[in-house]
Amino acid sequence: MTHPNTALWLPKPGAPFEVGPAPYTPPAAGEVVVRVRAVAVNPIDGLPGFLYRLALPWLAFPAVVGSDVAGEVVETGPGVTRLRPGDRVLGHAFGVDASRNRPAESAFQHYAVLLEHMTSPVPGSLPLPQAAVLPLALSTAATGLFQPDHLGLALPGAGPAERGETVLVWGASTSVGTNAVQLARNAGYRVLATSSPHNFDLVRSLGAAHAVDRNSPTAVAELLDLIGDGPLAGTLAIGAGSLRRTVPVAARATGSGRIASARPAVLTRVPGWLARWRGVRVSSIWGGTLKDNEVGPAVYTGFLPAALASGAYRAAPDALVVGHGLAAVPDALRELRKGVSARKLVVTL
Numbered sequence: 528m529t530h531p532n533t534a535l536w537l538p539k540p541g542a543p544f545e546v547g548p549a550p551y552t553p554p555a556a557g558e559v560v561v562r563v564r565a566v567a568v569n570p571i572d573g574l575p576g577f578l579y580r581l582a583l584p585w586l587a588f589p590a591v592v593g594s595d596v597a598g599e600v601v602e603t604g605p606g607v608t609r610l611r612p613g614d615r616v617l618g619h620a621f622g623v624d625a626s627r628n629r630p631a632e633s634a635f636q637h638y639a640v641l642l643e644h645m646t647s648p649v650p651g652s653l654p655l656p657q658a659a660v661l662p663l664a665l666s667t668a669a670t671g672l673f674q675p676d677h678l679g680l681a682l683p684g685a686g687p688a689e690r691g692e693t694v695l696v697w698g699a700s701t702s703v704g705t706n707a708v709q710l711a712r713n714a715g716y717r718v719l720a721t722s723s724p725h726n727f728d729l730v731r732s733l734g735a736a737h738a739v740d741r742n743s744p745t746a747v748a749e750l751l752d753l754i755g756d757g758p759l760a761g762t763l764a765i766g767a768g769s770l771r772r773t774v775p776v777a778a779r780a781t782g783s784g785r786i787a788s789a790r791p792a793v794l795t796r797v798p799g800w801l802a803r804w805r806g807v808r809v810s811s812i813w814g815g816t817l818k819d820n821e822v823g824p825a826v827y828t829g830f831l832p833a834a835l836a837s838g839a840y841r842a843a844p845d846a847l848v849v850g851h852g853l854a855a856v857p858d859a860l861r862e863l864r865k866g867v868s869a870r871k872l873v874v875t876l
Contacts, residue, residue, distance in 0.1 A: 534591045534636035535853040541576020544857045552631035554604030557643050565659040566634045567595035567873050573860030585625045593634025596620050597659035607643045618646035619662035624815040644824040647831040657846045660871040664702035667814030668710055669826045671763050671787030677810050678761035678787050683830050687715035692758045695719045697773050698765030700726035700869045703789050705843035707763045708733045719753055726869050747775050758782030765789045770798045778805040787812055846873040
C-alpha cells in the first residue's frame with residue numbers, strides 16, 4: 528500500500544523549512560502509519576541552527592521534525608492487533624529521537640510512522656486538533672513522574688486509591704504541567720500546583736488540590752504550609768527559574784527530596800549539583816525515554832485510551848488552531864516564540 532506523501536523538510540540547521548515530496552514508508556513490526564490530520568508545535572521544533580546541534584547533535588539532515596500527531600491509521604505492521612486502519616488516534620512521533628532518527632517517524636508530514644505502543648485511540652467526542660496537544664507534553668510528564676530514574680511514582684490507573692502523599696507540580700498551567708497534574712491525580716496522589724492566578728481555575732479543574740501563585744515571594748512558605756507534616760512524594764519543576772523555587776521546598780519537606788526538571792540537562796547541571804548539598808536530587812527529563820521501558824506502554828495503551836473515553840483524563844491545554852497545511856507550521860513556530868499561556872498551537876493538515 529502506498530500513498531503520495533509530502534513533508535515539511537528542514538534542509539540543514541538554521542535553514543528555512545521547505546515543503547516537498549517525501550517517501551511513503553510502510554510500517555515494520557510494532558508500527559503503524561497514520562494519516563496526519565493535526566500537529567502541535569513545540570519549542571524544540573523551531574530551534575535556531577546552533578541550538579539544534581546542541582540539543583539534537585545526532586539529527587541527520589535533511590530532517591523532518593515534529594512530535595505531536597493526531598489522525599487516522601491507514602496501515603499496520605506485523606504483530607499489531609490493538610489498532611486497525613480507520614482508527615482515530617494520537618501518538619508521539621520519535622523521528623528526532625537518537626534511537627530512531629529518521630524522517631519517516633516525524634510529525635510534520637501527511638503520513639507518519641508511529642510506534643504502536645506509543646499510540647492511543649481517540650474517542651469520537653475528542654476532536655483531532657485537540658487530541659494533538661497531548662503526546663510530547665504527556666510523555667514528558669509521564670517520564671518525570673513515573674520512571675525510576677526520576678520520581679519513580681506509582682503508575683496511573685482507573686479509580687486509584689488515595690496514597691496520602693503529595694506531588695508538587697511547579698508550572699502546572701504549561702502543556703507539561705496540565706498533564707502532570709492529571710497523571711499524578713490519576714495515580715492517587717494529592718497535587719499541589721503553581722501557576723499564575725488567572726490559571727488557578729484551570730489547574731484545579733484538572734485535579735490540583737491547591738494552587739499557589741508562582742510569582743509570589745511567599746510561594747515557598749505557602750507550599751510548605753500546604754504540604755504540612757505529610758510526605759512529599761516528589762516534585763516536577765517546569766519552566767525557567769523553577770529549580771530556584773522548588774529546591775527549598777524539597778529540602779525542607781518531609782519525604783522525597785527528588786525533583787524532575789523539564790529543563791534541558793545543560794541548564795540543570797550546576798543547579799542540580801548545588802542542590803545535592805541540601806539533600807535534593809535533581810534529574811533532567813528527556814521525554815522520549817519512556818518508549819523504551821514500561822512507562823510508555825503503561826500510559827499510552829494501559830491507561831490513556833480508557834481514561835480519555837471515560838472523561839477521567841482531558842486533552843489539555845486547549846488547542847488554538849493557527850493555520851492549515853504544512854506551510855503554516857513555520858508561522859505557528861514564530862507565534863510560539865512570542866509566548867503562549869495555557870494553550871497549545873495546532874496546525875491542521
